[in-house]
Amino acid sequence: MDTPTEVSVPTADTPDLTDPRFWQLPAPARAAAFAELRRRPAPVYFGDRATGRGFHALVRHADVVEASRTPAVFRSGPGVTTPEPARWVRLLFGDSMVNLDDPRHAQLRRIVSRAFTPRLLGRVEEDVRRISAALVDAVERDRPEDFVGTVAAQLPFQVICTMMGIPEQPRRAILDLVDRNSENVGVARPLRRRLRVPGRGLAALARMQGIVAGIGRERRRRPAEDLISALVTADVEGRRLTGRELGAFFSLLLVAGVETTRNALAHGLHLLTVHPEQRALLLADLDGRLDGAVDEMVRHATPIVQFRRTVAVDHELGGPGGPLLRAGEKVALYYGSANRDETVFPDPEAFDITRTPNPHLGYGGGGPHYCLGAHLARQEMTALFRELFTRLPETRSVGEPVLVPSSFDHRVRSLRFTF
Numbered sequence: 001m002d003t004p005t006e007v008s009v010p011t012a013d014t015p016d017l018t019d020p021r022f023w024q025l026p027a028p029a030r031a032a033a034f035a036e037l038r039r040r041p042a043p044v045y046f047g048d049r050a051t052g053r054g055f056h057a058l059v060r061h062a063d064v065v066e067a068s069r070t071p072a073v074f075r076s077g078p079g080v081t082t083p084e085p086a087r088w089v090r091l092l093f094g095d096s097m098v099n100l101d102d103p104r105h106a107q108l109r110r111i112v113s114r115a116f117t118p119r120l121l122g123r124v125e126e127d128v129r130r131i132s133a134a135l136v137d138a139v140e141r142d143r144p145e146d147f148v149g150t151v152a153a154q155l156p157f158q159v160i161c162t163m164m165g166i167p168e169q170p171r172r173a174i175l176d177l178v179d180r181n182s183e184n185v186g187v188a189r190p191l192r193r194r195l196r197v198p199g200r201g202l203a204a205l206a207r208m209q210g211i212v213a214g215i216g217r218e219r220r221r222r223p224a225e226d227l228i229s230a231l232v233t234a235d236v237e238g239r240r241l242t243g244r245e246l247g248a249f250f251s252l253l254l255v256a257g258v259e260t261t262r263n264a265l266a267h268g269l270h271l272l273t274v275h276p277e278q279r280a281l282l283l284a285d286l287d288g289r290l291d292g293a294v295d296e297m298v299r300h301a302t303p304i305v306q307f308r309r310t311v312a313v314d315h316e317l318g319g320p321g322g323p324l325l326r327a328g329e330k331v332a333l334y335y336g337s338a339n340r341d342e343t344v345f346p347d348p349e350a351f352d353i354t355r356t357p358n359p360h361l362g363y364g365g366g367g368p369h370y371c372l373g374a375h376l377a378r379q380e381m382t383a384l385f386r387e388l389f390t391r392l393p394e395t396r397s398v399g400e401p402v403l404v405p406s407s408f409d410h411r412v413r414s415l416r417f418t419f
């Protein structure tokens with residue numbers, strides 16, 4: 001029998017991924033640190049392994065794929081974010097699909113997947129185009145300075161609200177809540193702020209869920225042609241979402257679908273600006289190269305830095321003889337590092353819109369939790385850049401994006417732009 005490889009321990013020069021200051025370092029310094037971690041023979045354990053307070057950092061493409069596609073070993077419950085949602089929050093607001101395992105995950109995913117079938121997304125495509133065109137109209141009319149608040153955040157938010165059938169009136173309040181809720185994930189904060197912000201955030205969340213549950217009740221009585229109607233109406237198996245599940249799903253869609261797409265759009269515009277040769281290549285054949293450009297933006301920017309899994313049974317990573325991960329231990333899947341894995345992506349730091357193949361893990365490493373909105377995100381990004389570069393081909397970012405340091409997402413707070 002093979003003896004498992006020992007996992008690595010941090011040495012004096014190992015960057016500390018648990019230190020918030022690491023996430024404030026400039027991107028090249030963080031990239032160099034992850035490149036160093038990828039060269040190690042085994043994942044590094046950060047924290048105190050004896051007490052289980054810490055995690056194995058999975059930084060290679062193959063390791064992130066293995067953890068994503070072996071859900072019997074790498075469980076999503078009790079949570080994939082750090083800190084995980086408190087038990088009472090989950091009881092009160094319902095469990096989010098992203099934190100569940102089978103059979104409940106499969107059951108919920110089957111129901112909500114109805115909203116993301118190619119046929120329904122075909123219908124949404126027209127909305128995405130119309131909303132993108134209206135946003136570019138507003139840019140021409142109002143001449144805003146910040147790309148994030150006026151364009152990048154608006155598109156995915158308006159698309160999800162339109163899909164769900166949320167009326168215009170509560171949309172502004174809901175968008176503020178999303179910003180407030182997710183700005184704090186993965187960020188170290190002083191205790192006073194930590195206590196204050198969730199208080200406000202939870203009240204806001206309760207209000208938002210109340211709004212959605214109300215629409216759900218209304219649609220159950222009188223179904224319309226929207227997502228909420230599809231979710232609250234029973235299907236052939238007789239399963240439908242309860243009011244609480246509907247609220248939890250809408251919150252997940254907002255956090256998962258708005259923040260990520262907004263950050264991808266902002267990073268995307270900036271990448272095209274600082275790589276003028278790639279921008280010229282794209283504009284020379286927008287139809288032929290836009291799909292590849294959008295995929296490369298997601299690889300290069302990797303909007304979600306990491307999700308976590310919990311090891312259910314002792315497991316040797318990569319097969320017999322591999323590093324032994326023990327039952328109960330946590331692993332963090334570093335998507336951005338996997339997307340820079342030089343054994344998969346030649347010259348990984350280069351932004352190359354013609355990169356083929358491009359098996360990036362920006363939407364996850366495959367398996368049951370693979371991003372439900374990946375197709376929609378691609379639709380949104382291609383529609384917006386097509387509209388922008390067709391009508392305002394001089395659109396460029398100005399200066400550097402203002403980033404929010406976070407170990408969870410690659411968030412852009414604001415990005416000035418000109419057109």
Ligand code: HEM
Pocket residue numbers: 068097098099109156160252253256257258260261264298302303304307335361362363364365366367368369370371372373374376377
């Ligand atoms: C560029 C934009 C996006 C990125 C980078 C992104 C990334 C991700 C990642 C990394 C995961 C976790 C995958 C895993 O654990 O294996 C995920 C899950 C998910 N995403 Fe996205 N996402 C994006 C856009 C969207 C959009 C537009 C929606 C919906 C409107 C969406 C809905 C979801 C949902 C519901 C899940 C949880 C799926 C499950 O647990 O079964 N995402 N996404």
